[in-house]
Amino acid sequence: MLFLKLFRESFLFANDALRQNKLRTFLSLLGVTIGIFTIISVFSAVDTLRNNLQKSVNKLGSNSIYVEKWQWGGGQDYPWWKFLQRPEVKVREFLELQKRSQTAQAISYEISIDNRVVKYKSHTVSGASIDASSQDHDKTWNFDFQEGRYFTGLESRAGSPVTVIGYDIAQNLFPDGGALGKELKIMGRNVTVIGVFKKEGDDILGISNDKEILLPLNFAKNVIDVQSANYHPQIVVRGKSGLADVEVESELRGLMRSLRRLGPNQDDNFALNKTSIISNRLDVVFGVLHTVGLIIGLFSILVGGFGIANIMFVSVKERTNIIGIQKSLGAKSYFILLQFLIEAIILCLMGGVIGLGMVYGATALVKAMVDIQVVLDVKNIIIGIGTSVTIGVISGIIPAYFASRLDPVEAIRSN
Numbered sequence: 001m002l003f004l005k006l007f008r009e010s011f012l013f014a015n016d017a018l019r020q021n022k023l024r025t026f027l028s029l030l031g032v033t034i035g036i037f038t039i040i041s042v043f044s045a046v047d048t049l050r051n052n053l054q055k056s057v058n059k060l061g062s063n064s065i066y067v068e069k070w071q072w073g074g075g076q077d078y079p080w081w082k083f084l085q086r087p088e089v090k091v092r093e094f095l096e097l098q099k100r101s102q103t104a105q106a107i108s109y110e111i112s113i114d115n116r117v118v119k120y121k122s123h124t125v126s127g128a129s130i131d132a133s134s135q136d137h138d139k140t141w142n143f144d145f146q147e148g149r150y151f152t153g154l155e156s157r158a159g160s161p162v163t164v165i166g167y168d169i170a171q172n173l174f175p176d177g178g179a180l181g182k183e184l185k186i187m188g189r190n191v192t193v194i195g196v197f198k199k200e201g202d203d204i205l206g207i208s209n210d211k212e213i214l215l216p217l218n219f220a221k222n223v224i225d226v227q228s229a230n231y232h233p234q235i236v237v238r239g240k241s242g243l244a245d246v247e248v249e250s251e252l253r254g255l256m257r258s259l260r261r262l263g264p265n266q267d268d269n270f271a272l273n274k275t276s277i278i279s280n281r282l283d284v285v286f287g288v289l290h291t292v293g294l295i296i297g298l299f300s301i302l303v304g305g306f307g308i309a310n311i312m313f314v315s316v317k318e319r320t321n322i323i324g325i326q327k328s329l330g331a332k333s334y335f336i337l338l339q340f341l342i343e344a345i346i347l348c349l350m351g352g353v354i355g356l357g358m359v360y361g362a363t364a365l366v367k368a369m370v371d372i373q374v375v376l377d378v379k380n381i382i383i384g385i386g387t388s389v390t391i392g393v394i395s396g397i398i399p400a401y402f403a404s405r406l407d408p409v410e411a412i413r414s415n
Contacts, residue, residue, distance in 0.1 A: 031304025344396020
């Protein structure tokens, strides 16, 4: 009850300070407000970017390994010219991995031809990606169908002129619907549409099936050199469920070194890429961004803290007479100290709440303007409010201490 009474009295004093000195209080709270807004906004922006990037990375498959010429992200201790001298992955290696691997659930050989223009009668789509893959592509990648189906084993082995197209391509080439059964001319050959991928939408890394045209690998082999570096060949291996990535990676490394006849002292001339490489790099980058945002916000709050401390010193000066009367009536020093300390905390919390309200407003504005899922984590809100309380304690403790040490006689006699 004593604490509730103390809290109520402190709140009334803080409210009175706000009403009597609106401009002064507003300017002092502004620093805290901007600081809290900065901290929560930066943390939310970083979390939003991290979340959307991670969604893109997850499309690659958390338990898939990509056998390629180039390592994702390169490497500080590996000169680029050594990567350049590496051979591309071959179809022969893909077939041997299929025979020998004991840890793989599925293995596919894939190529990609980017930024192509596709036409059907008077309709055109630019920026399409023409991909060709072996039969297990549906097991090494995650995707769903809007309509239609995937290649059959017979179609894949025979290199049948069939294709599965992305949602955006289907919408632009066939605005009236009915994409299934229609013929497109791809790489100079007529191919029949047998399926349409479900819409995935754009993402930050550009990993989407919406503008993809997928062909059987054996069909593409009749038209182009599928082992050419121009088409970015890769072998995708998805490990069996229950097996750790390390086990699959270890077996793959051994098999590839054996196929390429590398000696014990020779470096790998291939890369085994997996999503954890990207995720680890993202953690480092976003950790730095979190720190930078925290430092910027703390500087703003520090300025606000000085403003709150100034208000509290002025408040102590203005209420010296009241403090003397309270002490002469038996008020303890800790009562006076807590009274002013709680007042400082309330003022800082007001600034924090205003800053939080600004963040919610900015979040709603971003969602209305851009089709993106904004992450406003409870943890960041707790950090913002907790920081407000901390600044309130720091900026209010010294004025509150001075108030608690006032001599009641001298305080009453002051003007």
